Amino acid sequence: MEQAVFSNELEVSYEKIKRVSSSVATHLFLILVSLGCLFPLWWAFASSLKTQETVFSDLSLFPKAPHWENYLNAWTNADFGLYFLNSLFYTSVVVVGVILVASMAAFAFSRLHFWGRNVIFLILISTMMIPIQTASVIPLFVLLNKLHLINTRLGYILPQINGGLALGIFLLKTFFDDLPKELEDSARIDGCGRFRVWWHIALPLARPAIAVLAIFNILAVWNEYLLAMLVLSSKELMPLQRGLMVFQGAHITQYPLLMAGIVITVLPVVLLYLLLQKHIIKGITAGAVKG
Amino acid sequence: MHLQKLRNFAGNYVFIAPALLFFFTFSLYPFIKVFQLSVTDWDGISPMMGIVWLANFKDLFMDNPVFWLSMKNAFVVTLLALTVQNSMALFLALLCDRDIRGGNVYRVIFYLPPVLSGIVVGLIWNWIYDGNYGLLNHFLSFIGLGDLTRAWLSDSRTALVGVSMIHMWKGFGWGFIILLAGLQSIPRELYEAARVDGANSWVVFKNITVPLMIPVFILVSILTILGTMQIYDIIIATTGGGPGYHTEVPMTRILTTMLNTSQFGYASAMGVVFGVILLVVSLVQIRASKMMRQV
Numbered sequence: 001m002e003q004a005v006f007s008n009e010l011e012v013s014y015e016k017i018k019r020v021s022s023s024v025a026t027h028l029f030l031i032l033v034s035l036g037c038l039f040p041l042w043w044a045f046a047s048s049l050k051t052q053e054t055v056f057s058d059l060s061l062f063p064k065a066p067h068w069e070n071y072l073n074a075w076t077n078a079d080f081g082l083y084f085l086n087s088l089f090y091t092s093v094v095v096v097g098v099i100l101v102a103s104m105a106a107f108a109f110s111r112l113h114f115w116g117r118n119v120i121f122l123i124l125i126s127t128m129m130i131p132i133q134t135a136s137v138i139p140l141f142v143l144l145n146k147l148h149l150i151n152t153r154l155g156y157i158l159p160q161i162n163g164g165l166a167l168g169i170f171l172l173k174t175f176f177d178d179l180p181k182e183l184e185d186s187a188r189i190d191g192c193g194r195f196r197v198w199w200h201i202a203l204p205l206a207r208p209a210i211a212v213l214a215i216f217n218i219l220a221v222w223n224e225y226l227l228a229m230l231v232l233s234s235k236e237l238m239p240l241q242r243g244l245m246v247f248q249g250a251h252i253t254q255y256p257l258l259m260a261g262i263v264i265t266v267l268p269v270v271l272l273y274l275l276l277q278k279h280i281i282k283g284i285t286a287g288a289v290k291g
Numbered sequence: 292m293h294l295q296k297l298r299n300f301a302g303n304y305v306f307i308a309p310a311l312l313f314f315f316t317f318s319l320y321p322f323i324k325v326f327q328l329s330v331t332d333w334d335g336i337s338p339m340m341g342i343v344w345l346a347n348f349k350d351l352f353m354d355n356p357v358f359w360l361s362m363k364n365a366f367v368v369t370l371l372a373l374t375v376q377n378s379m380a381l382f383l384a385l386l387c388d389r390d391i392r393g394g395n396v397y398r399v400i401f402y403l404p405p406v407l408s409g410i411v412v413g414l415i416w417n418w419i420y421d422g423n424y425g426l427l428n429h430f431l432s433f434i435g436l437g438d439l440t441r442a443w444l445s446d447s448r449t450a451l452v453g454v455s456m457i458h459m460w461k462g463f464g465w466g467f468i469i470l471l472a473g474l475q476s477i478p479r480e481l482y483e484a485a486r487v488d489g490a491n492s493w494v495v496f497k498n499i500t501v502p503l504m505i506p507v508f509i510l511v512s513i514l515t516i517l518g519t520m521q522i523y524d525i526i527i528a529t530t531g532g533g534p535g536y537h538t539e540v541p542m543t544r545i546l547t548t549m550l551n552t553s554q555f556g557y558a559s560a561m562g563v564v565f566g567v568i569l570l571v572v573s574l575v576q577i578r579a580s581k582m583m584r585q586v
Binding site for chain 1: 320555
């Protein structure tokens with residue numbers, strides 16, 4: 001009898017040890033992977049605070065004499081300030097453009113009646129499903145050339161607005177479809193035209209969907225490189241990603257300044273991501289799991 | 292009254308007009324134009340373009356081993372991403388699916404690399420892999436494996452795998468997030484019921500988790516294929532296609548053909564072939580997920 005109780009206790013503690021040790025192993029592994037994710041970024045940051053002379057020999061992750069002036073240098077002498085402002089400009093204009101154009105179209109597809117509504121909607125959305133952007137890069141370049149939009153801000157902005165439309169229209173139409181119609185009806189009775197209903201009622205109501213759309217477009221435009229490489233050749237017009245490639249292609253790469261440029265490029269994205277990570281992760285997974 | 296109605300009707304088109312204008316100019320026109328250019332020998336400058344019909348395609352299929360090598364390279368990266376990256380993503384998702392402490396912290400960290408640009412990620416790893424100053428070589432020497440040190444991305448034996456590692460480092464968090472969301476949509480009662488019936492973890496995984504996750508697996512696989520075949524930014528920020536042609540991918544070939552040798556017609560033909568291959572992959576996806584839904 002006594003022995004049975006004893007062995008039972010032993011079993012319980014064995015179970016417990018097994019559970020705790022497996023949980024410790026799980027966390028150790030997850031922490032290891034996390035460090036693998038964070039280390040390269042921290043390494044870039046630490047290196048941005050060293051000098052060209054010490055950066056290859058000094059492997060410290062917390063430089064003893066941090067050279068913060070590298071950032072001032074990168075911002076002014078290495079033109080990253082210029083690139084940063086350009087990126088900021090492109091991102092804002094594209095995001096606003098996508099929201100305006102996509103919400104107008106989505107509002108029409110959801111609320112207004114016109115001939116060919118569903119067919120037009122499907123055709124517009126199909127660009128989202130078919131990976132044709134890659135193949136169309138060449139004629140897009142030719143077109144921009146014909147329109148004299150090569151090496152202009154507009155030439156970099158317009159194709160990117162177009163790039164965000166399919167997802168935007170789809171997202172906002174789905175959102176408008178789920179909204180009750182009563183609000184608009186009462187507005188219409190009060191004599192509001194279509195434009196005022198769109199602007200004063202539909203848009204403010206769609207704020208959550210617009211936020212998701214904005215986040216995805218901000219990330220896409222901020223990280224865009226291919227179009228910037230094709231379209232922009234003057235430094236004054238370049239966004240950060242293009243600027244980074246130009247800087248690293250120079251004869252002697254100033255590594256601390258390059259790393260400072262990388263930090264300048266990454267910091268807004270990381271901050272935005274940390275602030276809005278719940279929405280971002282929800283946005284990605286919602287589409288995928290319903291998919 | 293009629294006029295009023297007509298105005299009303301036309302007014303509705305005003306709402307979709309901007310979107311349509313964008314679509315026709317920047318999506319439809321290039322899409323059609325690429326087919327037209329693909330049967331010419333246009334150099335991108337001269338006002339005349341000679342029609343060569345299918346000569347570009349014939350050359351591409353018969354006499355362009357570099358293009359098919361670039362296809363093969365992209366395929367190798369894709370295969371690694373499908374197996375190594377996605378298994379890693381699934382494994383991590385399974386670990387985080389059990390309500391562990393700090394699960395959200397891990398999730399935020401794992402999804403950090405995917406929100407960075409390919410250029411930034413490539414430039415950072417470029418340096419880690421560097422032959423003279425790279426961290427990887429420092430580390431290998433430190434633990435006594437100094438023999439292995441090399442210029443990882445300029446060595447033809449390691450360049451492609453090196454680039455693939457960067458791509459997978461950037462991408463696994465994305466797969467992880469989607470797979471985790473899939474796992475969490477499985478009703479917990481199913482697991483409990485199976486447990487009551489005495490099923491062990493492996494049986495539960497095999498008989499409940501896997502079958503319910505198949506649509507998510509398919510989605511992740513197809514998006515991995517499409518995303519990886521079109522890899523470009525990481526390549527351009529690290530190897531630029533070298534050494535030799537060892538890390539050339541279709542996108543670098545198409546752009547080199549267009550920008551460096553001014554063969555706009557030929558590059559368009561490459562774009563068409565590549566586009567068709569990607570399209571087939573997408574169609575297979577749509578078919579596969581439809582079939583799965585019917586089952």
